[in-house]
Amino acid sequence: MDAARRGREEPVEQVSANGDGPGTSEKNRVATIFDVARLAGVSHQTVSRVLNDLPNVRPATRERVEKAIRQLRYVPSQAARALVTRRSRTIGLVATGLPDFGPSSIVLTVNESAADAGYAVITTNLVDASGRNVRAATEMLVRHNVEAIVLVAAERETVDAFDGWELGVPLIAVASEERGRAVHVTLDQYGGARAAVSHLLELGHRDIRHIAGPAGSMDAEERLRGWRDRLIEAGIRPVEPERGDWSPDAGYRIGSALISAGVPSAVFAANDQMALGMLHAAHEARLGVPEDVSVVGFDDIPEAAHFAPPLTTVRQDFSSLGRDAMIAVLAVLQDDEGEPPAPRETHLVVRASSRRV
Incomplete structure (x- = not known):
């Protein structure tokens, strides 16, 4: 035998x-x-x-x-x-979720960085990022002879779909949590949330509520964790937040409920779109922002500077994150077993929607 x-x-x-x-x-x-x-x-x-x-x-x-x-x-x-034994100079890119500003910026930069390195990119966009769909899309890319796959993932389920699966080519995950055996590149969501809450604390706010993102979202969980930990460090007991779906409608609905229950001193929304909905709810209740309630968002989408009032928010460098993903691809393909790029820092951008109490 x-x-x-x-x-x-x-x-x-x-x-x-x-x-x-x-x-x-x-x-x-x-x-x-x-x-x-x-x-x-x-x-x-x-x-x-x-x-x-x-x-x-x-x-x-x-x-x-x-x-x-x-x-x-x-x-x-x-x-x-079935792995290929010849170089294709092609990588696969799986982008999951809605084509929002952040993921779209990452996808664009990965494509640009790949072209600069002499690689072509086959891109698959999945709104339904269930494990079954992600694995099917990835198998298709492997059949197209890609040398590596970049996964832009928002949900834990998406990354966990690769657990125990012999994909056969390197997997680089753009994700907020290190899960599984993929090489990860990420932004410091946790640190960004802490910076947002620290800003409000420095302005004298104590009743700082949070409009959280959806359960299962790695970005939402890291921002929630940063908000909660920073309040606890300041000796403030966090009030469990309600979760939204990243949309302005969710921010408006949750913001209206917060105001009806008693106007908070400040609100930290998990993204700029939900912060926009909070601004709408405050305006409808004839509350001034920031006179009656300060509002801080996250992402710094291009429109944030033009909200009424302009939004204080946390800026993420999505373009650098896309470049980091391609740096990680090239390192793996060259058998460089050093550490992947460190998490990218986020930066607080102070505008007119927050002020001292």
Whole structure:
């Protein structure tokens, strides 16, 4: 019986999490590419490159991977065996959710950065970012011989769809949380939210409410976490916020409810569109902004400077994030196992919608 056949039919003992040798758990599970990567101390993308004899893998790294493959008796899946062995100079880009300002800016910059590096981009846009749809779109891109895939993801479900799946090409996730085994590039959503709340605290506000984004959104969760943590640090007990869907309608509905229950001193909205709805609710209630209530948003969309009043908000450098995604792609394809780009900082932009109490 040959080694490949034994690898399919015999259970493989798993290495322990620290790679010291066979462990005692999950003994009946066949080894995966991720087990090989963990034992060899490399990324699963590097294992794929070794399996397919692609260039730019250091000899010492290749030897470690091959040793781990032998030790685990790893047999590549059909998807891994189907990997291309020639360079296509093409990457795949999966953009999920609605074509809002932020994601659209990232997609545009990835395309520009790829062109500068001599790569073409095949782009797929998915409004329905369920795991099933994302995996189908990604499989299509792999069939088109892409060398790597950039995933612009807002929802946790989107990134989690890749757990345990041997995609076969490097995956770079533009996402606010580090989830799974993808290489991540991100903006500091948490720090931006903290800066927004700190600004309001410095102005003397204590009753600072939050209009949160939808559950499952990584951006929303990081901004909610930053708001909550900063208030707790200031000795203020946060009032659990209501969640919106990023739209002005949601900001208007939630803002109207906040005002009816008792006008808060300040409102931090999870994005500029919901902040716009809050401004509408305040105007309708004949409240002055910022005279009666200060409002701060997040994103700094181009229209934010022209709201009435102009909106204090947190600016995100979406273009730099798109460039970071392409830097990460090139690093992985060149077998550079250094750290991905650090999270991009956000910047508070103070305008007329906030003032001292």
